[in-house]
Amino acid sequence: MNTLGLSMILKMGCICTKEHLEINGKRYTVLERLGEGGFSCVDLVENTSNKKKYAVKRIVCHSADDEKITMDEIRYYTKLKHPNIIKLVDFYFTNSKEQTDPHATSEAFLVLPYYKRGTLHDYLTLRSFNRNYLNEKDVLRIFLDVCDAIKYLHDFAPDPIAHRDLKTANICLTEQTDPILMDLGSCAAAKVQVCGAQDAQKLQDLAAERCSMTYRAPELFHVESYCIIDQRVDIWSLGCVLYAMMYFKSPFDIVYEKGDSVNLAALSGTVSYPGETPFCEDMHELVRFCLKVDPSQRPFIDAVIEKAKEAMNKIEIVV
Known part of the structure; x- marks a missing residue:
């Protein structure tokens, strides 16, 4: 990465103001805000030279801990190489002198495809408007590709990795509806030894x-004082993703929307299915297989x- 750094230039137009970013010598025009979360936001940008579009994730850091978490995310992007995991195109960290926010210590800009x-969440939301169910074969094709990405993480050497925030909103779709796992900011060592109430x-x-x-x-809602948390937290999330691909949202989204306790629902392991469904019992059994409340099972x-x-x-x- 060269040392040209990042500068933010506001260019005034006759009707509106467009923001420009310069990241390591490449200039981008910000087109629109794609999404915003508690720790970051994502903008759609266009490279001014080749007119190619990218997503830029901006992460504001307010402490040394925030900076470490962000650098860990960047390290995961750079070392994970799998066709169903998003690739990092470029990145840059500002320093304190470049900050416009006096409460921020630094800001990271991650250029992504x-x-x-x-996302899969967007795709399912559109289909949900007229109950346009995916067919079983397409559900399983996408699901198996996601599983392959998760297997890559869980088998990663020398230290297996858990994603820890697998959901339909963290899975992008290519033009061919191939899934691309994204948002590696929650990734962590797969196995965690919890020793005492403070650790828990x-x-x-x-x-x-x-x-x-x-x-x-469930084991992340109420962490026991002495236990081992492992990569099977992702298996529970996979079960929720599979259910969402069938019925447009996680079974616990439905609980949340009713105003009921997601914590209690997850701990009970009770999942309901529509009375009329285009999906066979094998699909429901696969969901149940993933949604075992006891992580050891x-x-x-x-x-x-x-x-x-x-x-x-x-x-x-059958086909």
């Missing part, structure tokens, strides 16, 4: 901040892939 189809509370607080409630594994990713392939084989035989 732009997928104009949007720290992990529980982190999960509350970084892991979306309606896709969060929950399968690892290889078993999930095997079961999903069995379901796909049955569908292809």
